[in-house]
Amino acid sequence: MYTVAVLALPDAIAFDMATAIETFGRVRLPDGRPGYRLLVAGQEPSVQAGPLRLAIDEGLNALDRADLIVVPGRNDPFAPASPEVLAALQAAAGRKTRIASICVGAFSLAEAGLLDGRDATTHWLVADEFASRYPAIRLNADVLYTDSGDILTSAGAASGLDLCLHIVERDYGTAIAADAARLAVAPLHRPGGQAQYIVRNRPPSRTTLGRTLAWIEANAHRNLALADIAEAAGMSARTLTRRFKDETGQSPMQWVSGVRLRHAQELLETTDHTVDRIAAQTGFPSTSNFRAQFGQVLGVTPGAYRRVFRAQTVA
Template sequence: MYTVVVLALPDVIAFDLATPIETFGRVRLPDGRPGYRLVVAGHEPSVQAGPLRLAVGEGLDAIERADLVVVPGRNDPLQPSPPAVLSALRVGAQRGTRIASICVGAFTLAEAGLLDGRDATTHWLAADELARRHPAVRLNPDVLYTDNGSILTSAGASSGLDLCLHIVQRDYGVAVAADAARLAVAPLHRPGGQAQYIVRNRATHRTSTLQRAFSWIEANAYRDLTLADIAAAAGMSVRTLTRRFKDETGQSPMQWVSGVRIRHAQDLLESTDHTVDRIAAQTGFPTTSNFRSQFGQLLGVTPGAYRRVFRPQPSGSREGPPGPPGVAVARDLRSRRR
């Protein structure tokens, strides 16, 4: 049996804290024995978790007995972590203890120096800030989780469940992990990555010198556009337009157009029953195959797979079990960002 220590840090996100407790706590081996022993630990006897006040079972010395330490995210991940927690994580890592983060819990691992030179991910909304604060981390915001052997990270909300199921499969094999996934009413492996949840190419900086171009592209992305068209609408030369797009967005103007078209296609996949062919034509892609190719390259899933995740099924639908509980949270987050 593996011992899993879940850290309850000040201001912990209750969802992130509960995910490993529920997932690992319900794992049963073929003979009926539990697969994991769960411990909730911290450096304070109780912590605030949003509107909840939670008692903490053990102190940080529990990490010494852990096979796996899980670090949930905190509501404000930019607040410094308690030094005692960082020290305990470093000691655990030096001893070879597996350490995993959920969502913005990656900030705590990065603060402890455990992600330097390693692949990592976090919630896409926080990815830029993590990269800015910790440039030595090899950040990949598009994946659902990363596994460096002893150090693991996951993206937002439901990705913590993906990571926990991945760990169960590592520890006990596919059959036990599949049973755990069925208990969670979740797929053992979700198609694609975090890329399908990212709200792309929506200009939010009203002071941008490209605001005129952004607005025009938003209204005209369905058309067969050229660089000259965009430059004329923006009132600048093609050369200036290209330079400013690179400086302000890190993309070329046509890459930006493609991102806007993909976002418009996401909206139609979520809100209509239009065919993929029709959506490709409505959003400005020259062919359906071009649309499918660009959609897959940018989001990591097919248009059909994306629709199955994000388009609610009619009441009483029999098209399969609901997705991971965090999918609804991710969808709400995307809506609030629009």
């Protein structure tokens, strides 16, 4: 039996904690024995987790007994962790104890220095800030989780369940993990990654390109070239490209592709239109080009995306 310690941090996201507690706590082996022993450990005797106040029975020294430590996200992911928590995580990593973060819990692992030189992920909404703060970490915001052996990270919210099921499969095999997935009413392996959940190319709140971005939004379905966008912006192609790179991190044509993909996602979610029709409506030069770009960026086919995200109320 493995011992799992869920770390109760101040301002913890209750969903992240509950995901680990419920998933590991309900794993049963073929003879009926539990697969995991659960501990909830923290620095204080109680913590506030959103609207909940949780009583904590175990101190940080309980992490010494753990085979796996789960670090949940916090509602303010940028708030520093206490030196005692960071030291406890560093000591556990030194013992080669497995440590897994859920959602923005990756910030705590990064603050402890446990992710330097490793692959990691976190919620896509804060991925840019994470990459800026921790350049030594190989961030991949497109995946649901990463596993580098003793350190694991997961993307936003429900990706924590994907990671927990992955750990169960790693510990006990596919059959036990599949039973855990059935109890959670979730697939053992979700198709694609976090990339399909990212809202792409929304105009930034602070930009000098507002009118140009709005023009692209309204004209992305057309056969656009860089010269068309530069003319609409009233500047040279070189100046436009430099401004786009500075303010969006993309070239103008990359921005157009992102807008087209977002429009295609919306049509896949809300209409019965064929893939061929959607490709034409959103400005892709061909259906094959649309399928290729969609799969490359989102990690799934347009049909698979529609099956997951299609609104059931469409007439």
